[in-house]
Amino acid sequence: MASIRKRNGKYQAQVRxxxxxxxxxxxxxxxxxxxxxxxxxxxxxxxxxxxxxxxLEHMTLSDMLIKYRDTVIVHKRGHKxxxxxxxxxxxxxxxxxxxxxxxxxxxxxxxxKRLKSVLGSTINREFNIIKHAYNTAINVWELPxxxxxxLCVTKAPTPRSRAKRVSxxxxxxxxxxxxxxxxxxxxxxxxxxxxxxxxxxEILDVRMEHVNIKNSTxxxxxxxxxHERVIPLTPKALKVIKSSKVRxxxxxxxxxxxxxxxxxxxxxALSLNDLHFHDLRHEAISRFFEMGLNVxxxxxxxxxxxxxxxxxxxxxxxxxILSKFI
Numbered sequence: 001m002a003s004i005r006k007r008n009g010k011y012q013a014q015v016r017x018x019x020x021x022x023x024x025x026x027x028x029x030x031x032x033x034x035x036x037x038x039x040x041x042x043x044x045x046x047x048x049x050x051x052x053x054x055x056l057e058h059m060t061l062s063d064m065l066i067k068y069r070d071t072v073i074v075h076k077r078g079h080k081x082x083x084x085x086x087x088x089x090x091x092x093x094x095x096x097x098x099x100x101x102x103x104x105x106x107x108x109x110x111x112x113k114r115l116k117s118v119l120g121s122t123i124n125r126e127f128n129i130i131k132h133a134y135n136t137a138i139n140v141w142e143l144p145x146x147x148x149x150x151l152c153v154t155k156a157p158t159p160r161s162r163a164k165r166v167s168x169x170x171x172x173x174x175x176x177x178x179x180x181x182x183x184x185x186x187x188x189x190x191x192x193x194x195x196x197x198x199x200x201x202e203i204l205d206v207r208m209e210h211v212n213i214k215n216s217t218x219x220x221x222x223x224x225x226x227h228e229r230v231i232p233l234t235p236k237a238l239k240v241i242k243s244s245k246v247r248x249x250x251x252x253x254x255x256x257x258x259x260x261x262x263x264x265x266x267x268x269a270l271s272l273n274d275l276h277f278h279d280l281r282h283e284a285i286s287r288f289f290e291m292g293l294n295v296x297x298x299x300x301x302x303x304x305x306x307x308x309x310x311x312x313x314x315x316x317x318x319x320x321i322l323s324k325f326i
Contacts (some may be wrong), residue, residue, distance in 0.1 A: 189259060
């Protein structure tokens with residue numbers, strides 16, 4: 001906002017913009033002061049005004065992340081998990097450093113230190129959120145940050161992708177033991193996971209209104225990547241749905257914590273060490289390929305939009321491939 005005032009027989013023009021230092025100049029004639037003010041405002045609108053870095057000296061990384069958490073993350077589908085990650089990072093000493101002083105080296109040192117206590121994947125999730133917060137601060141909030149410091153930070157090393165397969169005998173034992181549990185949904189959810197390759201959250205969100213019995217298809221409106229998909233249902237998957245006791249529209253009315261508790265109970269009882277519920281998705285996708293489905297067909301079911309990511313979930317058995325040569 002430009003202002004012109006007369007002082008000691010001359011005219012002083014001032015131009016102010018949020019995030020920048022105030023510019024002023026004195027002229028003998030009011031007309032000259034007005035022309036200078038107009039030109040300076042025009043340059044400011046075109047991002048040509050000198051940056052006021054002092055705003056970064058008074059804003060910490062914590063301040064930026066809190067604003068990002070409360071104005072951006074809150075609208076995301078995965079806001080609960082991202083909020084937990086941000087709140088945990090706010091307890092780190094690095095978050096108290098002014099934005100003007102933070103460099104890529106700070107994040108590199110933080111990464112090296114954190115690797116002593118957490119997995120690289122945990123750090124990478126933190127950095128992905130913070131990197132987006134910086135991009136938002138630069139491009140949306142127009143903070144005078146010269147460069148996103150995380151652009152030059154390498155990703156933390158992560159463990160190799162799991163190659164865990166669930167044998168036919170193991171899956172039968174799991175289902176048989178699950179039948180003994182008082183809650184019938186446990187066995188049904190496990191069977192459905194092996195038949196569809198769906199994620200746990202997607203299965204627990206299945207509603208009867210999304211099931212097309214006539215066409216043997218299921219609409220999955222809420223997915224990890226935000227893109228709904230329609231998948232074919234095998235006869236076994238349809239049988240599971242028909243045998244479920246729908247409550248409030250939910251085909252599998254069970255809380256994820258209850259499912260997690262019973263899954264751990266089953267694995268302990270059967271001595272299945274290091275078996276995750278997500279491994280059922282791995283197994284189902286691998287079975288799809290062994291059945292002869294091609295990559296686009298499997299991707300349609302699994303929801304992978306990047307075929308390269310799909311191969312991380314696929315671990316085919318050599319003996320099953322060998323049978324195709326005979």
